[in-house]
Structures are given as C-alpha cells and as structure tokens.
Amino acid sequence: xxxFYIAKSRRLRSTPFTSRIENxxxxxxxxxxxxxxxxxxxxxxxxxxxxxxHVQVWDVAAERQLQITGKDASKLVQLMTCRNLSKSKxxxxxxxxxxxxxxxxxxDPVALKLDDDKWWLSLADSDIGLYAKGIASGLxxxxxxxxxxxxxxxxxxxxxxxxxxxxxxxxxxxxKFFGFDYYLFKGNKFFIARSGWSKQGGYEIYVExxxxxxxxxxxxxxxxxxxxxxxxCPNLIERxxxxxxxxxxxxxxxxNPYECGFDKYIDIKSDINYLGKEALTRIFKEGINRKLxxxxxxxxxxxxxxxxxxxxxxxxxxxLRSATYSPNLKKVVGIAMIKKDFWDKKTPIELxxxxxxxxxxxxxxxxV
Amino acid sequence: xxxFYIAKSRRLRSTPFTSRIENxxxxxxxxxxxxxxxxxxxxxxxxxxxxxxHVQVWDVAAERQLQITGKDASKLVQLMTCRNLSKSKxxxxxxxxxxxxxxxxxxDPVALKLDDDKWWLSLADSDIGLYAKGIASGLxxxxxxxxxxxxxxxxxxxxxxxxxxxxxxxxxxxxKFFGFDYYLFKGNKFFIARSGWSKQGGYEIYVExxxxxxxxxxxxxxxxxxxxxxxxCPNLIERxxxxxxxxxxxxxxxxNPYECGFDKYIDIKSDINYLGKEALTRIFKEGINRKLxxxxxxxxxxxxxxxxxxxxxxxxxxxLRSATYSPNLKKVVGIAMIKKDFWDKKTPIELxxxxxxxxxxxxxxxxV
Numbered sequence: 001x002x003x004f005y006i007a008k009s010r011r012l013r014s015t016p017f018t019s020r021i022e023n024x025x026x027x028x029x030x031x032x033x034x035x036x037x038x039x040x041x042x043x044x045x046x047x048x049x050x051x052x053x054h055v056q057v058w059d060v061a062a063e064r065q066l067q068i069t070g071k072d073a074s075k076l077v078q079l080m081t082c083r084n085l086s087k088s089k090x091x092x093x094x095x096x097x098x099x100x101x102x103x104x105x106x107x108d109p110v111a112l113k114l115d116d117d118k119w120w121l122s123l124a125d126s127d128i129g130l131y132a133k134g135i136a137s138g139l140x141x142x143x144x145x146x147x148x149x150x151x152x153x154x155x156x157x158x159x160x161x162x163x164x165x166x167x168x169x170x171x172x173x174x175x176k177f178f179g180f181d182y183y184l185f186k187g188n189k190f191f192i193a194r195s196g197w198s199k200q201g202g203y204e205i206y207v208e209x210x211x212x213x214x215x216x217x218x219x220x221x222x223x224x225x226x227x228x229x230x231x232x233c234p235n236l237i238e239r240x241x242x243x244x245x246x247x248x249x250x251x252x253x254x255x256n257p258y259e260c261g262f263d264k265y266i267d268i269k270s271d272i273n274y275l276g277k278e279a280l281t282r283i284f285k286e287g288i289n290r291k292l293x294x295x296x297x298x299x300x301x302x303x304x305x306x307x308x309x310x311x312x313x314x315x316x317x318x319x320l321r322s323a324t325y326s327p328n329l330k331k332v333v334g335i336a337m338i339k340k341d342f343w344d345k346k347t348p349i350e351l352x353x354x355x356x357x358x359x360x361x362x363x364x365x366x367x368v
Numbered sequence: 369x370x371x372f373y374i375a376k377s378r379r380l381r382s383t384p385f386t387s388r389i390e391n392x393x394x395x396x397x398x399x400x401x402x403x404x405x406x407x408x409x410x411x412x413x414x415x416x417x418x419x420x421x422h423v424q425v426w427d428v429a430a431e432r433q434l435q436i437t438g439k440d441a442s443k444l445v446q447l448m449t450c451r452n453l454s455k456s457k458x459x460x461x462x463x464x465x466x467x468x469x470x471x472x473x474x475x476d477p478v479a480l481k482l483d484d485d486k487w488w489l490s491l492a493d494s495d496i497g498l499y500a501k502g503i504a505s506g507l508x509x510x511x512x513x514x515x516x517x518x519x520x521x522x523x524x525x526x527x528x529x530x531x532x533x534x535x536x537x538x539x540x541x542x543x544k545f546f547g548f549d550y551y552l553f554k555g556n557k558f559f560i561a562r563s564g565w566s567k568q569g570g571y572e573i574y575v576e577x578x579x580x581x582x583x584x585x586x587x588x589x590x591x592x593x594x595x596x597x598x599x600x601c602p603n604l605i606e607r608x609x610x611x612x613x614x615x616x617x618x619x620x621x622x623x624n625p626y627e628c629g630f631d632k633y634i635d636i637k638s639d640i641n642y643l644g645k646e647a648l649t650r651i652f653k654e655g656i657n658r659k660l661x662x663x664x665x666x667x668x669x670x671x672x673x674x675x676x677x678x679x680x681x682x683x684x685x686x687x688l689r690s691a692t693y694s695p696n697l698k699k700v701v702g703i704a705m706i707k708k709d710f711w712d713k714k715t716p717i718e719l720x721x722x723x724x725x726x727x728x729x730x731x732x733x734x735x736v
Contacts, residue, residue: 005396006374007407010689011493011616012398014673028373030380031399034493034616039375100501125379125402127495131502133468137643138506248379248402275505305382321378 001303012036015061016151016210017217024231032062032125038233045327047230048237051200055159056232057220060197061151065206066109066121066129072141073117079135079274080128081111082257084267088113093178093193096121097257097265098128103279104253105260106131108245110195112180120150120206124247135275150191153205153217159227160202167216167223168192172203180206185219188212197234199242199366236324240333243294243366249304249322250292250335256280258288259337261365289340290318294367295349297332297360301325302353310336310349310360317342317349317362332360333367369671380404383429384519384578385585392599400430400493406601413695415598416605419568423527424600425588428565429519433574434477434489434497440509441485447503447642448496449479450625452635456481461546461561464489465625465633466496471647472621473628474499476613478563480548488574490520492615503643518559519578521585524570527595532571535584535591536560540571548574553587556580565602567610567734604692608701611662611734617672617690618660618703624648626656627705629733657708658686662735663717665700665728669693670721678704678717678728685710685717685730700728701735 006012006029013035021038028040038059041047050056068076078085081096082103088094088111096111098121107128109121121128132145155164164172168183172192175181180193190213191206207213221229234244245251251260257280258266268281295310307319316339323334332353342349345362352358374380374397381403389406396408406427409415418424436444446453449464450471456462456479464479466489475496477489489496500513523532532540536551540560543549548561558581559574575581589597602612613619619628625648626634636649663678675687684707691702700721710717713730720726 002390003373004376004390004394005371005408007396007398008372008671008673009398009614009617010672010674011614012673018673022370022372026372028375030375030377040373101505106498127498130474130495130499134499134502134504135506136502137469138503246377246379249377303376304378305376305380305386306378 015059016207016213017059017061017153020214020217021059021231026231033064033123035062035064037062040233041231044236044324047232048235048327050228050230051157051198051232051235051238053158054228054230055155055157055163055224056230057217057224058154058156058233060154060204060234063122063152064147065150066123066132067119067146067148068121068132068143069118070143071117072143073119076132076136076141076143077111077119077121078272080131082267082274082276082280083265084270084272085111086270086272090115091179091181093180093195095265097260097262098131099257099276099280100253101275101279103256103276103283105247105251105255105257106253108247112193122152126247149208149210151207151210151213153207153213154196154202155205155220156196156198156202156232157200163220163224163227163229164203167219185212185216190216197244198238199244200238237326237328237333240322240324240335241326241328241366241368243335245292245335246322255337256283256288258283259291261292290337291343292335292365293338293343294363294365295320295323295334295336295360296329296363296367297323297334297351297358299325299332299353299356299358302332308351308353310351312342312347312349317347320351328368335365338362383427384575384581385427385429385521388582388585389427389599394599401432401491403430403432405430408601409599412604412692415600416603416695418598419525419566419600419603419606421526422596422598423523423525423531423592424598425585425592426522426524426601428522428572428602431490431520432515433518434491434500435487435514435516436489436500436511437486438511439485440511441487444500444504444509444511445479445487445489446640448499450635450642450644450648451633452638452640453479454638454640458483459548461548461563463633465628465630466499467625467644467648468621469643469647471624471644471651473615473619473623473625474621476615480561488518494615517576517578519575519581521573521575521581522564522570523573523588524564524566524600525568528570531588531592531595531597535587553580553584558584565612566606567612568606605694605696605701608690608692608703609694609696609734609736611703613660613703614690623705624651624656626651627659629660658705659711660703660733661706661711662731662733663688663691663702663704663728664697664731664735665691665702665719665726667693667700667721667724667726670700676719676721678719680710680715680717685715688719696736703733706730
C-alpha cells in the first residue's frame with residue numbers, strides 16, 4: 001500500500017505529549033476530535049505482543065472531554081443517550097451510546113459522573129459538543145457546555161498495575177474497574193480512572209495541568225524501565241480481536257445501537273426521556289435485520305479505507321468495516337455488519353482484497 | 369521538520385476521486401469533516417505558481433454538504449447564522465458564519481439556496497449537522513437533516529474558464545460569481561457553482577453521481593492538456609496571501625465573527641432570529657479588543673502546529689495561527705489574532721520559530 005504524509009496544522013491540534021511521542025518514535029498519526037492521535041510506532045505487530053505482555057503509555061488526549069455542568073446537566077446527558085443514567089453514581093464511568101432522533105449512532109463515549117450536576121463525556125470522534133449545544137439552545141436548558149483542557153494519558157497492559165503502584169502508591173490498586181478518583185503525584189492532583197481502550201487492563205489519567213502531566217509522563221518512563229514500558233497507542237489488532245468498537249469505523253449514524261450489540265445499554269421500558277426513544281422502541285418491536293459480527297479471513301494482509309462487501313456466491317452477506325492481520329491467529333480479523341440470514345455462522349464468505357479473492361468465515365465478537 | 373504518515377481507515381473517508389489523485393501523485397493529506405483532503409502533490413511552491421497561471425482540478429469532496437429540507441428549513445438555517453438570509457434567492461450562494469449562543473464561531477460554510485425549503489451548507493471542518501439536529505430536536509422543527517453523497521471537484525485558476533467552456537459549453541461562462549446552475553456533460557446533469565477556495569477564479573462541481581463524476585474528472589484532464597491542467601488542492605500559500613480564512617486554523621469557537629472581520633455578514637439590527645444574537649449585540653456595543661490581521665516575517669520557513677505568541681519586547685502582541693513561506697514575497701506570510709493596541713501596524717513584532725528568533729511586521733488582510 002502506498003503511504004502518505006499527514007499535513008500538520010493548528011486545526012489538527014497537537015497534544016501536551018506530542019513532542020515526547022515524536023522523540024519516542026511515533027511514525028503515523030490518525031486524527032480524532034480535530035486532534036492528532038498516534039497510530040503506530042513503526043511495527044504494529046511488535047506493539048501488539050508488547051501490549052499483551054508488558055505496559056505501554058499512550059497519548060490519547062484526542063479522547064476529548066465534553067464537560068456539561070449546571071442545573072440541567074444530568075437531564076441533557078440523559079437526553080443524548082439511550083442508557084438509563086437515573087441511578088448513576090458520582091465517581092463512576094458509564095459506557096453511554098449517543099443517538100439521534102432516528103436512533104442512529106452518533107458517538108459512544110464513556111460518561112463520567114463527577115458530581116450530581118457535572119459530567120464529562122470522554123468522546124469518540126464526532127462533535128457531540130455541537131449536538132449538546134443545539135439541544136440546550138432549543139430547549140432553553142440551564143447548562144454550561146465546554147471542552148476543558150483535559151488530556152488523557154493511558155497506561156495499558158498487564159504490568160500497568162505494578163507501574164502505577166510504583167509511581168502513585170498502593171491506593172491506586174484499590175480502584176475498581178470503571179471507577180475513578182483523585183491521586184497525588186509530586187504535589188499535583190490527578191484524576192485517574194481504571195479504564196482504557198484495550199482489554200489488557202490499565203488506567204486513564206485525565207491530565208488537567210499540562211506541565212504536571214508532562215512530568216508524570218517522564219516519570220512513567222523512568223519508573224517503568226523495570227517493567228519494559230514502551231510508548232504505544234490503541235492497537236488495531238488488539239482492539240479488533242477484543243471487539244472494542246470504533247465509532248466511524250465499525251458504526252456510524254446509519255446504524256442503530258441494537259445492530260451494534262449495545263442491547264444492555266438501551267432502556268426503552270422505564271420513563272426516562274431521550275431523543276430517539278420512539279425510534280428505538282419501534283426498532284425493538286420490529287427486530288433488526290443485521291448486526292456487527294467478527295470475521296476471520298484466510299489472508300496475510302489487508303488495508304481498509306472503505307466498506308468491503310462480503311459475498312456468498314452472488315449473495316451479499318454484509319460489509320467489512322475494520323480489519324487487520326492478526327499474528328496471533330495467523331489470519332485477517334475483522335468486524336463486519338452482517339445480514340440476518342447469515343448469523344448462524346455456517347456460510348463461508350468471499351471478498352476481494354485489492355485484486356485478490358479471499359475466503360473466510362463469520363464468528364462472534366469478541367473474536368479472541 | 370519530521371514527517372509522519374497518515375494511518376488510513378474507514379473513519380477517515382476516501383472520496384470518489386481518491387484513487388485518481390493517488391495515481392496523480394498526491395503526497396500528503398489532511399482530514400476535514402472525517403474525510404481525506406489532499407494537502408500537497410510534492411511541491412507547494414510549484415503548485416502555487418501553477419495555480420496562479422494555469423488551471424488545477426481539486427478533490428475537495430471533504431467540503432461536505434449538510435442538506436436541510438422541509439417546512440422549517442429556512443428557519444433552521446437562519447437560526448444558525450448571523451447573516452440575514454431573509455432576502456436570499458434560489459440559485460445563489462451565501463457565505464454564512466455559524467455561531468453558538470455566546471457568538472463563538474462554529475463554522476463558515478457557503479450556504480446554497482436550492483429551493484425555498486431546501487438548503488445545502490458547504491461546510492468547513494466541524495459537525496454542524498449535529499448542531500442542526502440538536503436545535504431541530506429541541507425546538508421540534510419540521511426538517512430533514514442529511515449528508516447527501518455530494519462530492520465537490522473544484523476547477524481553479526485563471527484558465528479554469530476556458531477549460532470549463534471546452535468541456536461544458538459556452539453557457540458555463542455566463543454563470544456569475546456565487547451563482548449556481550445545472551449543466552449537462554455526456555447526458556449527466558451537474559450542479560456547478562462559480563466559487564472555490566482560491567482567489568484565482570473558477571468553479572466547484574457538486575458531483576451527485578459518482579461514476580459520472582469520475583468520467584468528468586478524467587475528461588477535465590484530457591481536455592485540459594492544452595491549458596497545462598494539473599491536479600491540485602487548496603494551496604496554503606495562496607490562501608494565506610488571499611486571506612481565505614480556515615476554520616479551526618485562523619479561528620475557533622473562542623473567537624467571534626467581529627474579531628474575524630466578518631462585519632458585513634452580521635445583522636444585529638433587523639428582527640431576524642438566530643442563536644447568539646444577544647451576545648453579538650453586546651459585543652458590538654462594547655467593541656472588540658482583538659482582530660485577525662496579516663503578518664510578514666523575515667524568515668524562509670515555518671510550520672505551524674499550534675498558536676505561536678507574537679511579542680514586542682515583553683508585551684504580547686497576539687498569536688500567529690497560520691503561516692507559510694511565500695516565494696512571491698520572499699517572506700513568511702501569516703494570519704494572526706492581534707490585540708487592539710497594535711492595530712496601527714507601526715509596532716515591529718518578534719517570535720520564535722523553533723529555536724530561532726525572527727522579526728516581522730503586521731499588515732492588512734488580504735496580504736496580497
């Protein structure tokens with residue numbers, strides 16, 4: 001595949017850690033929420049095996065925080081998501097699909113409840129702040145909607161627990177999955193959640209003070225030597241195998257949350273009020289005709305830049321939306337939107353990768 | 369400056385012309401409205417001189433169209449912009465700054481009135497569709513909001529008129545600036561506006577049928593040989609000299625339209641209704657304390673990835689937001705937000721480019 005450079009500009013915002021990851025050898029970026037998100041340090045497969053065995057520090061500042069405060073903050077957050085947040089607790093994270101009036105998927109943030117009238121939505125790549133501003137203006141809600149200068153450092157991998165304990169003390173190991181709290185490092189307070197965009201375990205540090213965050217970044221590498229720490233980024237192989245869905249890749253506003261497998265984050269039965277509830281209720285009654293599934297393909301490389309149709313003889317089976325070669329499974333692994341007729345996984349599939357025809361099978365998500 | 373690759377994925381959408389521009393030698397992309405936008409074909413300066421003398425065909429599909437139709441379409445478009453559209457005419461384009469409740473700049477699209485109840489907003493890089501959906505939901509407006517599969521080909525440069533006449537016939541030369549109409553090419557109808565993101569003259573072809581658009585693309589290159597046609601893209605040098613402002617680079621939601629010099633697109637006196645009108649009225653009464661201006665710097669290179677502060681001795685003069693070397697002026701040209709004390713252009717400025725100190729002066733926009 002031909003490679004192309006990224007043309008930097010102020011519009012593709014740098015992060016407080018950009019100069020550090022560039023010194024650490026980042027080779028490719030994607031953009032995400034109008035910001036640079038590292039995509040590779042030169043060898044995706046090596047990074048994959050390293051992530052599964054050791055610990056990595058990731059500049060994921062591009063996971064921007066949408067801060068909603070004020071008397072109507074909780075009302076506005078609920079209006080945007082089909083997940084029932086009426087019993088949500090301060091100090092907890094909630095995966096919360098955001099939908100439009102037609103129940104199309106707009107984003108899938110982690111919603112963090114900082115206080116009864118203060119939320120952060122840790123966003124995937126779309127301007128949900130504009131959606132929130134529009135709704136608030138239309139309804140005259142009493143809210144303040146901002147994007148605070150919060151820049152996330154993720155510490156991911158099985159050795160992340162030991163590294164974080166070494167740097168921040170024993171207390172950090174008591175944090176439960178999807179909980180968050182404040183921790184001290186050299187006199188600065190850091191908001192830390194036990195979360196992250198891998199299934200290898202770890203933390204996300206919500207850096208609110210740039211210089212303090214840079215010092216913490218440096219300390220994580222200094223203290224991490226004994227754990228073989230390396231710089232990293234969300235890993236395409238690991239995230240597809242683990243079925244960590246990517247908004248804009250695996251789903252978009254043409255898909256509804258049932259089709260994405262988000263059933264447990266949907267509440268159409270209680271009396272909560274959100275946009276798209278009517279549409280979702282209708283979709284539930286009618287049932288869905290397609291859903292996201294895993295795909296295993298007999299091939300040793302692939303690059304996805306748009307949907308690739310999957311066939312069985314001349315029948316369309318569905319569309320492949322993300323895929324990469326897995327050195328673990330020795331196959332291409334992918335995520336695809338699959339028609340109902342083929343959910344039984346019995347039908348072999350065919351597709352064209354470039355000019356080559358390949359064969360494969362469907363499987364459940366997560367793949368591994 | 370170190371260079372980095374762009375990591376492609378479905379989320380950074382390709383266009384119907386991507387394979388063509390890659391065959392034509394594109395070397396760098398930026399992203400814009402979640403889509404690939406070519407940024408260079410290898411030599412910005414050569415492309416600059418070529419654009420000013422000949423004709424280029426640009427893949428600017430990333431200028432996505434937000435389509436708003438329905439009974440309340442005009443009402444919704446007016447709610448989002450401070451420009452008075454009450455006397456707008458079908459068949460005309462309107463540069464229409466979009467602001468939020470605090471009068472912060474969200475986008476600066478060209479609004480095309482296709483019918484009394486049908487608009488396209490040809491967007492800069494932010495998800496205004498979500499803003500529109502939020503407002504429409506909040507107010508219960510009767511509108512349909514979509515992003516149709518419209519992909520713009522721009523034909524720009526002084527010879528664009530002759531090339532378009534050769535391909536589409538005499539009638540295209542009668543189209544007035546910022547007007548649009550439908551034209552036939554080999555049996556397919558094309559929506560064409562006399563507009564474009566350069567000051568060198570030209571057209572934007574709003575391609576609604578992908579295959580027909582690809583055939584037209586190929587024909588423009590075939591017929592364009594005698595006019596020395598080349599592939600191109602919005603040119604950083606030309607657009608800064610011409611003061612074609614770039615949303616996200618030169619301004620963002622922290623800036624208001626008066627600060628951007630958009631006075632003639634602001635109406636606070638008539639009785640039209642839009643979000644941010646109260647804030648804009650207050651800003652007008654109080655007056656602004658900073659505005660966008662041009663900058664000329666004695667240097668032969670620069671790369672902007674974030675605001676660069678401008679000083680006079682120890683006083684902050686403002687912030688440089690876009691800049692590049694102009695082979696025409698033999699200086700770095702830039703666009704900066706400048707404090708009121710320095711608007712008289714008499715004060716020399718200093719800044720650091722990397723580790724080097726440079727000097728310069730302020731000037732009006734456009735620079736050339």
